[in-house]
Amino acid sequence: MADSFKEELSQLIKRLTLKISNLFSTSLRNLDTKSIGAIAGLAVAIFFSWRLLRSPGGAQRRQRKRQSTTSASPGVSAQSTASVAPSGVCSPSDDSRVQNVVDEFFQPVKPTLGQVVRQRLSEGRKVTCRLLGVILEESSPEELQVKGATVRSSVLEVLLEITKFCDLYLMERVLDDESEKRVLVALEDAGVFTSGGLVKDKVLFCSTENGRSSFVRQLEPDWHIDSNPEVISQLARFIKYQLHVSPLRTQKTAANVLSAPSLEQFFGSM
Structure with missing residues (x-):
């Protein structure tokens, strides 16, 4: 579970780094309100993403997934189970959750x-x-x-x-x-x-x-x-x-x- 969380957090940081790189591709004097707001939302995005990844629901889903795999093949050793579902690999649903959080906080801000x-x-x-x-x-x-x-x-x-x-x-x-x-x-x-x-x-x-x-x-x-x-x-x-x-x-x-x-x-x- 710890390895999985580290991998998810690593993927999140990579995406956020790419976003920030794009924002600073122009000079600072050309940054508009949308870009400044996106930078300010970075810290909030990291915080809520961390909360989402550490939520009980996410941990329970991962726990249920491992239990169902074990019960379906009781004769399979722990080593073979690990080879089928490595703990450090993010599931598509986890990856989608991380991407949704990032996209939500970097939505274009419509000026008043x-x-x-x-x-x-x-x-x-x-x-x-x-x-x-x-x-x-x-x-x-x-x-x-x-x-x-x-x-x-x-x-x-x-x-x-x-x-x-x-x-x-x-x-x-x-x-x-x-x-x-x-x-x-x-x-x-x-x-x-x-x-x-x-x-x-x-x-x-x-x-x-x-x-x-x-x-x-x-x-x-x-x-x-x-x-x-x-x-x-x-x-x-x-x-x-x-x-x-x-x-x-x-x-x-x-x-x-x-x-x-x-x-x-x-x-x-x-």
Whole structure:
């Protein structure tokens, strides 16, 4: 039994060594959260693997296996029994248990939406974003007058994550004061102002597209998000990064301009 345990532990160490070797095949500065988490789980994996191999159930199964072999052939000597089932060789079930424990602790760690947002925004701290066609279902000021304002449910989670670590400003061109009120009510009903990261004073309104461009240049954000290609083009040389939201595939206009069908798809959230 002792020889069998030593062999099993040896096999476990070999597998863990191979895993760690793969993790360090790149330089330390390139290690991501997944790799660091896997290294941290090494000690836990060894501990639980040892507990699993030393569990009474494993010892009892090995004991029963030896007893059944002896009772089936009572005339066979101990030497011949040992030659049939050497104690130092792991059974397939033991080998599978060890592999399952190793694989369980080295499963890829899926990043949270907050981590993805920070990574995609390159740790930018100030963001300006148009409302129509990005945050709202409506795509024109005229629709706001006729239909009112509706916040897209699929973008809400991403929007709230941005407000947690970014200074976010929302802005839009409107045709009247009633449209402003409708937009603010829609945002409030959606819970945008309850997270603490966004206040009504950071929702800006203007009467022209040039007015929105002027807002962005005055605020000097790290990122601007817009659905109007003309505004994106005008701001390309003033803003570090821009995201052009368009359902149609667009041609890249500048090196600092990215594109996506929607804000949530840019962050990989559907």
